[in-house]
Amino acid sequence: MNGNLFDRLPAGTQQAERIDTLCARPGVRIERIISTGQSSPPGFWYDQPDDEWVALLSGVATLRFADDDTPRILRPGDWIFIPAHRRHRVDQTDADVASVWLAVHLTPPD
Numbered sequence: 788m789n790g791n792l793f794d795r796l797p798a799g800t801q802q803a804e805r806i807d808t809l810c811a812r813p814g815v816r817i818e819r820i821i822s823t824g825q826s827s828p829p830g831f832w833y834d835q836p837d838d839e840w841v842a843l844l845s846g847v848a849t850l851r852f853a854d855d856d857t858p859r860i861l862r863p864g865d866w867i868f869i870p871a872h873r874r875h876r877v878d879q880t881d882a883d884v885a886s887v888w889l890a891v892h893l894t895p896p897d
Contacts, residue, residue, distance in 0.1 A: 846886025
């Protein structure tokens with residue numbers, strides 16, 4: 788299998804994020820996520836059972852963590868590791884340029 792992470796990007800704002808699973812094996816899942824202005828609903832926090840390593844390839848996004856008052860502004864090339872169950876949310880994504888994320892979900896070690 789092969790592809791290009793920038794193929795078939797939507798033109799303009801879409802109603803929902805697009806999530807494409809690129810590869811899945813026991814213990815790991817790799818996704819391309821395309822955001823076009825989406826954010827987490829008010830009061831919603833992700834609380835995922837897996838570790839997540841995520842890189843922003845295009846656009847701009849703001850992440851917030853429940854245990855940290857300082858928002859994290861991500862620009863192309865920025866990446867962050869989010870341990871399992873660290874509550875986080877997407878406060879904002881760019882509505883003018885598609886925010887393309889590469890997310891790697893990993894089963895945490897025992």
